[in-house]
Amino acid sequence: MEFVQNFPFFSIILSLFAGPLCSILNGKWAKRVNLAVITIILAMSSAVLAFTLRTGDSYVYMMGHFPAPWGNEIRVGMLEALMAVFFCLIMLLCMIGGVLEREREIESTKQNLYYIMVNLLLSSLLALIYTNDLFTAYVFVEINTISACGLIMIRQNGRTFEAAIRYMIMSLLGSGMLLLGICFLYDLTGHLLMSNIKEQVAILNASGQYHMPLLITVGLISVGIAIKSALFPFHAWLPDAYGYSTLSSAAILSSLVSKGYIFLLVKIFYRVIGFDIVRDSKIINVLFVFGVIGMIMGSISAIKESNIRRMIAYSSVAQIGYIYMGFGFGTELGMIASLYHIISHAATKSLLFVAASGITDASGDSTDFFDLTGAGYRNKLAGIAFTVGALSMVGFPLFTGFISKLLFAQAAVDSYHKLLPALIALAVSTILNTVYFMKTVIRIYTPEKREVLAKKQYQVITMKDQKWKSAALVCFIAINLFFGLYSEPVVGLLERGLKIFA
Amino acid sequence: MQVFMKILLGFLLVCAISVSLSKKLLNSILIFMSYSLIMSIIWILLESPDLAITEAAVGAGITSVLFFVTLKKIQAMIKSENEEGEDKDE
């Protein structure tokens, strides 16, 4: 066994350890520890990715002295390593981008608590990515939920509390259903380890025994995770939570937390139940329908919104709809499109949040749409970054959003029955996306009249004023361009990873 | 044994329904407390003494105390709003 193979386990335990460590430090040191931990984990995950690329296979890491069905284990392949690297990268950039806001909006004595939340969130995300055991997944889903709630309400005003309690209620309904689904699976198969469950489920499916409970179990788990990841009818908490929490929280929540759950769902589909059984169970058709409705309703709500951050939040609803639509195709291509969209949406949405905060900084901290007039001139980098993000969301070539839309269209062409609704939904949603994003871009590049400028005295922000945020924005733009221009290797990697994922 | 189990499960259902229907918050918390106690007896019937101890200490103990404290805080706030504060019994 090579030493590199220990790294996934080390990264989980390191971030888990860093949580309590931050509780005895003050805010400044906690921030340093947090950034160092994320950077170290990023490096370790990259090493793991390189290792899995070299061997081209996944491996199982035993947690403890006892082998597979008795002890816990984690499993590492290309897909998992790629996701870990990507999540760490995005989280690092989000944390760097939101430094100023955090210092301004969080009470100074509670700064270190924020970093505890971030560390534990990271560890739970990593555990969700790597774990090969359903009950461990449940425990870390709970850590994820609670720490995400902490991230929402660390900026203390009425809106965030209301959003947090709505978020908690929705997530708890979801985790109740998820846990019940896990219990059913455990009862039917007698295992908690994903690979063993799959063997048993295949036997059950072949014999036709327990067909009905199995169907209901798949339904419970899918609906539970769909509720947790804010699929369309369950998104009521989302705009407030993203719109009023502090910047780095909003960026992390929108780009990573819901994606962690979705990745768990992919894992359950592929590794626990088997994708063929899921496809035959018609559950994915339900996901498809809600995904398509979500794509359109989310965009319509975004058009009606006049607060820029809430607008971006509603756009998240639409994008999550895209991901579930990809699941709904029930094909390999659709799954790859969804996985690619997880990456591209995470990269773009966090970019948009950071850029939007740069823009509002230059508009006297107002998030109202009319106050943003001409903000693109006052904070040039943020304006450019917002434009890049908007173009990527709309699906302009060069940027990552285009590739994922292309993949979705390919997947739609591939599946016969869902071709028409999927293509229509894609077209309508793209048009609606264009309406609200381009409206904002045009607004921020419309010069404001001089009299108004003189009256309102907006601050002009250069790159030197906000060094950290500018650095984060530049990196985000680079990531967007990278995934837009060099998508071939990434898609190839996703394909290979998905093959050995099951 | 079987009969006892059936009676306890019946109690559980009654408690759960009356929690949802009761008008006063204090009543529903008390009913929930007895729900936890019944649950801990059921754990013993199911041969899981670990769970029984934990449920008794946590479900009937700590959780109920937390509920009571919350209710008390809220009522203290109501009282300071009305600025009357005559009856002090909780």
Place this chain on the structure above:
Amino acid sequence: MNLANLFNNYEEAVAMILFGIGFSNLLLQKNLIKKIIGLNIMDTAVYLFLALKGYIEGRKAPIVVNGVQSVEAYINPIPSGLVLTGIVVSVSVTALMLSLTIRLYRRYHTLDLDEISTRLKKEGL
């Protein structure tokens, strides 16, 4: 629906009904504290369901007595362990929800979640 088997599994059926009661309380009750009680009922129902999986009639709790170590002597220990983990999770969640309730009450002076959100919407923006 196989009714005969449903009556055989009456414990599990009760657990499912409790789950439903808890679920609808958490979803539909307007009062926050009742919502939280509903959450607790839902969680305990799941734990009851899970613990019933491990129960085998006529066998003892999984604590080794007198060196007897045959499978026929003890019930299945796995569900008990899982429920133990689960109870901790539900306590932490309950504490978190209750403290959120206190803060919301301190600010809006009501426990009705719908009223809070209508008021927030009226404020606009």
Place this chain on the structure above:
Amino acid sequence: MSKKVSEEKYKKTLTYRLKQWLDGEDLFTGTVEMKPQEPYKVDQAVSEQRHEEKKRLLEQIYDIEHNPEMRIFNKIYRLFAFLFCIFLVLMLLTAVSNLPTVGSADRPVNNEVAKRYIENGLQETGAVNIVTGMILDYRAFDTLGESHVLFVATCTVLILLREDKKKKAEQNQNNDRLYEPKNDVILQTVAKILVPPIVIFGIYVILCGHLGPGGGFSGGAIIGAGLILYQNAFGFHKTERFFTAKTYKVLSFSALACYALSKCYSFYTGANHLESGIPLGTPGAILSSGLIFVLNICVGIVVAGTMYTFYVMFRKGGY
């Protein structure tokens, strides 16, 4: 060699225009438009009126008492939610009616996994209580996560309810103990008799977690309950002499760190097929079962501290 360009020429170059555009000057004013645009009025009054109208509209919409559409919508929404719940219960009952019978020994659950736990558990973990052996040794990763769930929940409660550096008067307003009768004789006498046995029983449950029913979690909760009773009888100033926020921080950090490090060691050796080298002792003795004993104590400390902290935060908002 770059030659000097005159001011006039420079103004026509692309670079200058780009720079001008970046500086926010509209270079097309008067060249592109047919006639000059009407100045966009940003009257203070107009914008205020806009806000007012918006506010009025919102109030009209969300005035549920007098808005029948909203009321009907709410009713339909609740009806659908209720139907969803009924549907869910029916589905679950259907599922249950097809499951194997409760209490029979030949369910799929009773397979080789449980068999090994029961038959070899004593030798492999050294714990007499098989459940403890299972959650702290075979499936220790879950339990590691679980204790961090408790920790993270405490931190969120701290975020919500801890009050730092506020005025004394305001702090007292949230401290509802001030409104209570102090030094209640009955309560104090009962507490004097009850608290020591409760704490000792808690310690016993923790220490014998591997020998009988109990373990870190239940024992910690019992100790926490004892502390709460003590606090209730004697007030905060008595408990603050030995238990403050700092104590809690240090205790929980050291317990969790000890937990994480020891599990790190055992996972690392396990995965790399090394001997762990921790003696298991004779089963049944109090100092046995290797790490489980230590872990139980760690969990107990964390849980006791956490439970007490929850209570204090709810009551007072700070130590």
